[in-house]
Amino acid sequence: MAKLIITIAPTGSIPTKKNNPNVPISPDEIIQTGIRCEKAGASIIHVHARNPADETASTNFQLFKEIYQGLTQETNLIIQISTGGRAGMEYEKRSERLTLKPEMASLTTGSVNFPSSVYANGPDLIKSLAMDMKTQGIKPEIEIFDVSMIQNAIDLADQDLMALPLHFDFVMGLKGAIPATIENLVHLKNSIPGNATWTVAGIGANQLPMAVHAISMGGHARVGLEDCIYFRKGELASNEQLVKRIVQVSEIMGREIASPDEARKILGLRPQMK
């Protein structure tokens, strides 16, 4: 079984310091969190930006640039920039940050109802973002909120809009998206091409159990305050604490942890220009 790739999703678009004081908001806080999480065992960081003034999700290119440059200088982490639309749905805003040419970026291949909004990703938008990533050598992490999104991604690959092998992230347990059950995880895993890699992001209390299933099934794991602000019931988490726990569980289960460079090989990322 390949070594385990741990992705840290430290910020997202939703939780604020009021919810959990450990949520990093400013570029410097996100960079410092990245440093600590790399030490703890993460090899990928999934990046969102926030407006430092009011903590809301931001599409500001300068913020993404500052975070990207800081993480590149201070860590060896694989930087995966979110093209998610909670901060703004327009294609231009979501694609601008790809000009930083991160090694990876997230790409959601369908629409889904979030608890109080529609996360709209129409066919043309998906195609345009996929094309941007392909031409710039950015590996997409395909965000799967429902089974149909897998077929959409395979269709894009068939149209030569995505480099192979594909890499998926199963986002499970978010209200409106696929429920976090073992049966659903097995079905998702069996629905992707045989040579594809996958990770799972369990939302809320699903984070730990879904990560444990992934460790035993040969998948990879994403943790972080974007997906769950608690360490256990009633106890707030820090990002590095969530990474450390997955490292401990994986070691107990006999699966080694991938370094960032080992993760680059497993995922087939473009050669480093550093």
Ligand code: ZN
């Ligand atoms: Zn995200």
